[in-house]
Amino acid sequence: MNIVRLNNVGMNYVTGDGVKNINFELEQGEFLFLVGPSGAGKSTVLKLIYFEEMPFVGEVEVGQISSKSHKRSEIAYLRRQLGIVFQDFRLLEDRNVFENIAFVLRVTGMRRQDIKKRVLRVLTDVGISHKRYKMPHELSGGEQQRVAIARAIANEPLVLLADEPTGNLDPDTADEIMQLLEVINTRGTAVIMATHNYNLVKKHNHRVVRIEEGITRA
Ligand SMILES: Nc1ncnc2c1ncn2[C@@H]1O[C@H](COP(=O)(O)OP(=O)(O)OP(=O)(O)O)[C@@H](O)[C@H]1O
Numbered sequence: 510m511n512i513v514r515l516n517n518v519g520m521n522y523v524t525g526d527g528v529k530n531i532n533f534e535l536e537q538g539e540f541l542f543l544v545g546p547s548g549a550g551k552s553t554v555l556k557l558i559y560f561e562e563m564p565f566v567g568e569v570e571v572g573q574i575s576s577k578s579h580k581r582s583e584i585a586y587l588r589r590q591l592g593i594v595f596q597d598f599r600l601l602e603d604r605n606v607f608e609n610i611a612f613v614l615r616v617t618g619m620r621r622q623d624i625k626k627r628v629l630r631v632l633t634d635v636g637i638s639h640k641r642y643k644m645p646h647e648l649s650g651g652e653q654q655r656v657a658i659a660r661a662i663a664n665e666p667l668v669l670l671a672d673e674p675t676g677n678l679d680p681d682t683a684d685e686i687m688q689l690l691e692v693i694n695t696r697g698t699a700v701i702m703a704t705h706n707y708n709l710v711k712k713h714n715h716r717v718v719r720i721e722e723g724i725t726r727a
């Protein structure tokens with residue numbers, strides 16, 4: 510079953526750039542690389558899947574929700590089914606590791622005790638529970654990305670969107686983060702990872718969707 514589908518999607522920013530014609534789908538549990546040169550439209554595609562940008566033409570479908578017919582209230586629900594990580598981690602700098610993750614669970618109305626258990630579990634999953642009382646600036650880049658990944662999987666998303674997640678990391682740390690994403694995928698979470706690191710793509714045997722100048726190439 511497809512959980513993400515983009516059908517002839519075009520979208521322009523006010524400047525005129527954006528994407529022209531994007532076509533691909535993601536199966537439940539699949540790991541997909543989104544590749545292409547800088548400016549090709551990889552980040553824009555992830556924003557479209559997150560409903561942060563809306564297509565001008567075509568259709569984006571995520572689960573049961575379509576860009577053509579969604580209600581406002583469905584967007585919040587949709588985003589809870591997606592986890593997202595970025596190249597620059599984007600942690601809350603004034604909160605410790607534990608709070609960075611507890612924060613996203615509180616807005617779902619989860620009970621205090623359950624939040625505590627869930628935070629400890631995801632921090633253990635990413636191998637960093639011993640640093641739970643550290644502030645982000647006390648962590649290395651790789652550790653910060655582990656926290657960001659823990660936060661992204663805390664709501665048990667159907668799909669994890671990763672925008673150049675290894676872009677700020679040295680090659681060994683990048684490999685570790687890739688291994689972590691593989692483990693998360695093996696446990697059933699679908700992953701879409703945008704990258705222009707072809708070495709990483711070559712090392713991992715996953716389907717590749719290539720974008721050039723806003724168009725998906727076969
Ligand atoms: N916020 C924005 N406002 C205006 N134009 C934008 C914006 N974000 C991206 N663009 C333009 O849209 C096009 C696609 O950009 P996008 O960021 O999706 O590329 P990318 O493939 O992620 O590139 P990179 O590998 O450098 O991250 C580019 O021409 C870019 O200049």
Ligand SMILES: [Mg+2]
Pocket residue numbers: 551552553672673
């Ligand atoms: Mg990008």
